[in-house]
Amino acid sequence: MEKVTSRDIAKMIDVSLVNPIMTEKDIIEGCEMAKKYDVASVCVKNSFVETAYKALKDTDVKVTTVISCPWGSCLTEVKVFETERAFAQGCVEVDMVQDFGHLLGGDFDYVERDIKAVADAAHKAGGILKVILENAVLTDELKVKACKICERAGADFVKTSTGYADGGATIPDLRLMRASVSGKVNVKAAGGVRSLDAALNVRAIGCARFGCTATVKIMEEAYKREAAGTLRLPEKVGDDLQGIY
Numbered sequence: 001m002e003k004v005t006s007r008d009i010a011k012m013i014d015v016s017l018v019n020p021i022m023t024e025k026d027i028i029e030g031c032e033m034a035k036k037y038d039v040a041s042v043c044v045k046n047s048f049v050e051t052a053y054k055a056l057k058d059t060d061v062k063v064t065t066v067i068s069c070p071w072g073s074c075l076t077e078v079k080v081f082e083t084e085r086a087f088a089q090g091c092v093e094v095d096m097v098q099d100f101g102h103l104l105g106g107d108f109d110y111v112e113r114d115i116k117a118v119a120d121a122a123h124k125a126g127g128i129l130k131v132i133l134e135n136a137v138l139t140d141e142l143k144v145k146a147c148k149i150c151e152r153a154g155a156d157f158v159k160t161s162t163g164y165a166d167g168g169a170t171i172p173d174l175r176l177m178r179a180s181v182s183g184k185v186n187v188k189a190a191g192g193v194r195s196l197d198a199a200l201n202v203r204a205i206g207c208a209r210f211g212c213t214a215t216v217k218i219m220e221e222a223y224k225r226e227a228a229g230t231l232r233l234p235e236k237v238g239d240d241l242q243g244i245y
Contacts, residue, residue: 011039013219014064018043028051045066053090063091098131100138130155130157131155156186168192195221201242
């Protein structure tokens with residue numbers, strides 16, 4: 001079994017601080033926790049990007065926000081503005097919700113143009129774009145189609161979920177997404193990774209990041225296993241994300 005470090009796990013974590021009832025105090029506290037564990041990034045609502053940037057300044061923890069959350073239905077021009085504004089305020093990554101209504105309707109050209117416009121804005125600012133597919137409302141055929149559209153449009157990641165649909169990440173979906181894009185595109189699991197074992201499973205099948213609201217639990221267990229010399233990837237990963245659903 002391949003050994004990993006607690007830092008490897010920490011740098012997969014995008015701390016999720018996008019609950020609509022979160023206050024500025026909640027964001028600052030979340031950023032302090034993120035700094036303690038030196039995670040990859042903190043994802044906040046648009047209106048708290050500056051708050052997070054100030055809280056995380058001079059650290060290795062990145063700031064990100066979500067574009068057109070949760071339905072992906074904003075006009076392309078609005079998404080581009082959100083993206084440009086986010087980077088101007090301190091983001092280095094953005095997670096965009098694809099317009100899955102247009103995808104479900106078969107208007108694939110619209111979806112690709114929409115994503116490309118945001119990808120271009122993100123890359124112009126020197127940042128990266130993750131595209132949220134919202135797998136819970138898609139067929140497997142459309143998940144594959146969306147992944148291929150995202151890669152053509154210039155996305156850096158494909159991501160499973162917003163957290164607002166009926167389901168989140170699943171092992172079969174993550175495998176399907178990983179197989180549907182080239183090595184140039186990373187995969188992010190979101191919705192359901194609430195244990196270290198789940199985190200190790202998604203890493204083992206090729207995910208680079210996961211959204212997280214259980215950072216303390218996961219990292220404390222990672223430190224414990226690392227100290228014991230038992231922090232390893234599983235030899236096999238089944239279809240269960242660790243009994244999350």
